[in-house]
Amino acid sequence: MKIFDRPGFPNPARIRIVLAEKGLEPQVEFVSVDLIAAEHKQPAFLEKNPSGVLPVLQLDDSTYIAESTAITEYLDNLDGEPKLTGKTPREKAVIHMMQKRAETELLDAVGNYFHHATPGLGADLQVFKSPEWVGRQEWGNRQRDKAIAGMKYFDAVLRGHSFVAGDVFSMADITVFAGLMFADAAGIAVPESYTALNAWRAKVSELPSVKNRSGQTFVTEDLRRLGF
Ligand SMILES: N[C@@H](CCC(=O)N[C@@H](CS)C(=O)NCC(=O)O)C(=O)O
Incomplete structure (x- = not known):
């Protein structure tokens, strides 16, 4: 198997956590894709996704x-012993629902804020983002508020359960973990009063x-290129 990703970015980090949970890292060849140079918007990559x-993920049959x-579902079910996506119909449904809410x-929401209300991943990539329109930044800022409301929701959930x-x-x-990791990079603080969320984290x-x-922040090399 091959995984096209970029270490330190939030969605790739999700899969690296899954691979570690399942002990599958030795079976994977990682191919690093340069997001800041917009390599993922070029035809060669768009053919893949x-x-x-x-x-x-590229399987051995291409x-x-x-x-x-x-x-995640593919990797979790490879050994016939799913541990991250549920075993029973009820577990599968609840995990699916909560995962979707987390996204x-x-x-x-953090991603929308980052890409639309800040310079995001830089000039090369901005041309591939939504066209300029009045209110784009305002919309992005509302996405930040949505993300903070999402944190509040998960704080409430975690007051009643050990996990999401x-x-x-x-x-x-x-x-959720990747969402908070991305929030750090985008400069959205998790309120201290969300004690259950912070303790869970x-x-x-x-x-x-x-x-x-997993790598819990954007990798240094990419941060430097972004001018942070
Ligand atoms: N829904 C996708 C989201 C993937 C995603 O947004 N990945 C980010 C990296 S963390 C990306 O490639 N961003 C580049 C861009 O938005 O141009 C998933 O679940 O994998």
């Missing part, structure tokens, strides 16, 4: 699988799959 985003959830209300979809670490936790940060392997 027409959405022009990372990560993408099937390409994009979308972090789809990649919509947090991770994607119940009592077991799952794909939904990985998505500290706990998840200590998991071996997260602590040792």
Whole structure:
């Protein structure tokens, strides 16, 4: 298997956590794609994933699988012992629901803020983003507010449960974790008053799959190129 990604970026980090959880890293060849140079918007990459985003999994039969959830489901089920996406119909449904909320209300909202209300990944990439329109920055700022509301929601969830979809670490936790990681990079602080969310984050940060392997901030080289 090959994975086209960029170490340190939030969606690639989701899959690196999954690979570590499943002990699959030795079976994967990583191919680094230069997001800041917009390599993922060029025809060679768009053939692999027409959405022009990372990560993408390439199977040995040359099937390409994009979308972090789809990649996670594939990797989690390879050994017939899923641990991140649920075993029973009920578990699968709850994890799917919470994961989707984590994407919509947090991770994607942070991404929209980052790409539309800030210089994002720089000039080469901006031409591929939504066209200039009045209110674009205002819309981006509302996405930041949406992300903070999402954090508040997950703080409330985590006051009642150990993990985002119940009592077991799952794909939904990985998505929330990536959302907070992206929030750090985009300069959106997690309010201190969200104590359950912050405590959960500290706990998840200590998991071996997260602590040792994911990379929890944008890699330094990319940060330098972005002028941070
Ligand atoms: N829905 C996609 C989102 C992937 C995504 O947005 N990846 C980011 C990297 S963290 C990306 O490639 N961004 C480049 C861009 O937006 O141009 C998934 O779940 O994998």
